[in-house]
Amino acid sequence: MDLCLTVNGQPISLAEVPGEASLLEVLRGRLGLLGTKEGCGVGECGACTVLLDGRALNSCLTAAWQAAGRQVTTIEGLAQGGHLHPLQRAFVETGAVQCGFCTPGMILAAWDLLQRNDHPSDQEIKQALAGNLCRCTGYHDILRAVRRAARWLREGAP
Amino acid sequence: MSRFIHAASLAEALAALAPGQGRVLAGGTDLMVALRAARLSGGDLPAELVDVAAVPELQQLELEGPAPLVGAGLSFARLAADPGVRARYPLLAQAAASVGSQQVRHGATIGGNVANASPAADGVTALAALGAVAVIASAQGQRPCPLGELISAPYQTTLRPQEVILGFALDPLPARTGQVFAKVGRRQALSVARLNLAVCLDERLQDPRLALGSCFPTPRRLAQVEALLRAGRPGPGLWQAAGEQAAAHFTNVCGWRESAAYKVPAIRRVTARTLAQAWALLGGGS
Numbered sequence A: 001m002d003l004c005l006t007v008n009g010q011p012i013s014l015a016e017v018p019g020e021a022s023l024l025e026v027l028r029g030r031l032g033l034l035g036t037k038e039g040c041g042v043g044e045c046g047a048c049t050v051l052l053d054g055r056a057l058n059s060c061l062t063a064a065w066q067a068a069g070r071q072v073t074t075i076e077g078l079a080q081g082g083h084l085h086p087l088q089r090a091f092v093e094t095g096a097v098q099c100g101f102c103t104p105g106m107i108l109a110a111w112d113l114l115q116r117n118d119h120p121s122d123q124e125i126k127q128a129l130a131g132n133l134c135r136c137t138g139y140h141d142i143l144r145a146v147r148r149a150a151r152w153l154r155e156g157a158p
Numbered sequence B: 001m002s003r004f005i006h007a008a009s010l011a012e013a014l015a016a017l018a019p020g021q022g023r024v025l026a027g028g029t030d031l032m033v034a035l036r037a038a039r040l041s042g043g044d045l046p047a048e049l050v051d052v053a054a055v056p057e058l059q060q061l062e063l064e065g066p067a068p069l070v071g072a073g074l075s076f077a078r079l080a081a082d083p084g085v086r087a088r089y090p091l092l093a094q095a096a097a098s099v100g101s102q103q104v105r106h107g108a109t110i111g112g113n114v115a116n117a118s119p120a121a122d123g124v125t126a127l128a129a130l131g132a133v134a135v136i137a138s139a140q141g142q143r144p145c146p147l148g149e150l151i152s153a154p155y156q157t158t159l160r161p162q163e164v165i166l167g168f169a170l171d172p173l174p175a176r177t178g179q180v181f182a183k184v185g186r187r188q189a190l191s192v193a194r195l196n197l198a199v200c201l202d203e204r205l206q207d208p209r210l211a212l213g214s215c216f217p218t219p220r221r222l223a224q225v226e227a228l229l230r231a232g233r234p235g236p237g238l239w240q241a242a243g244e245q246a247a248a249h250f251t252n253v254c255g256w257r258e259s260a261a262y263k264v265p266a267i268r269r270v271t272a273r274t275l276a277q278a279w280a281l282l283g284g285g286s
Helices: A023-030 A086-094 A103-116 A122-128 A140-154 B010-017 B031-040 B076-081 B083-088 B090-098 B102-107 B110-116 B122-129 B223-231 B236-254 B260-281
Strands: A003-007 A010-014 A049-052 A055-058 A071-073 B003-006 B022-025 B048-051 B069-071 B133-138 B141-146 B151-153 B164-169 B177-184 B195-202 B209-213
Touching: A023 A049, A049 A103, A055 A103, A055 B102, A086 A103, A086 A140, A103 A122, A103 A140, A103 B102, A122 A140, B010 B022, B010 B048, B010 B133, B010 B164, B076 B083, B076 B090, B076 B102, B076 B110, B083 B090, B090 B122, B090 B177, B090 B195, B110 B122, B110 B164, B122 B177, B122 B195, B122 B209, B177 B260, B195 B260, B209 B223, B209 B236, B209 B260, B223 B236, B236 B260
Parallel strands: A003 A071, B003 B048, B022 B048
Antiparallel strands: A003 A010, A049 A055, A049 A071, B069 B164, B133 B141, B133 B164, B177 B195, B195 B209
């Protein structure tokens, strides 16, 4: 049986996906979507965060078959019509990206937060991003980026 | 290679588990780590992974009435956010909110937390304080099983391969209680608890409940501490005595192991502090 799911709006059908394969393996290995990173592989670092039906989760802890019939969004799916998402723009502008390895997971975890809460406090941002490790930035500029993106989104940025 | 089976109903899940070769997959957040380790070490994989996330029978949530029940398939994100859980069993909502990270809580379930049987599981400590009895289903029918019998040793349960946990029956509580879940860990998110504690006090201290986790091989309420609380006068002296008693119980059961140098004073102080917080929620002074 083929595994059918929607990734970044595209319906996908994949043959011979083993039951134990993680969503992360399928995204990177079968679909070539290398924006989703493998850091720890055991759910500690958040680098592999993707959205499944709009909720952030660790793709390394999710079996690919759990996504059957559902919508997966990776970092590649966030920009629309050639324009970066406000979160992506805010990360670039505030210098919240250094080596960049944690950035896709950070942005998708922040996306989940802003979808539920368009005016989060610093404490709420920290809680939402607590499952994402960054070893470069010290988090300060990541916090600023999320605050800035939240403001842009409230003001109706494209 | 494991075959993946989406169970749409309890009957389908039990039929898939009946041969005894399958593993139940709920959120996957513990099981996927175990499967990864098995693959890396060349270990055996289960013949079937039976996904129970869509089984409606595991999603029940009945909080009012004489027989409260929490479905095993409810995620920690759901338990942390549910207004009913927050109002009736706030210590369970607090424990759920303290598990893993946002990403983990979206997948991880209370039933999976119990089935994984980690001695540090936050959900297990909360359920223990609430007198949880697991309702276990197989093709042969259903059986109740108290939490302390279900979890037999660290990472071991008496659950048979053909069985699935349907949910947890909780003790009904008085209308007014002070409930607090406390946790000591190294990092705010994703920390495996070094110590976790669930406390539920009623206004007359007739039925105080205190469960301590990450300290013993299996989940437990501390009956001696609860007896002390029932007999004493609420106040700082009693909370401190309860902390001493809890720490003494830990060393009696586990002996003086290396971690005790840290854990004993931590148990003493966290117990006293958490009891004071729970009592303050009832309007009592500290």
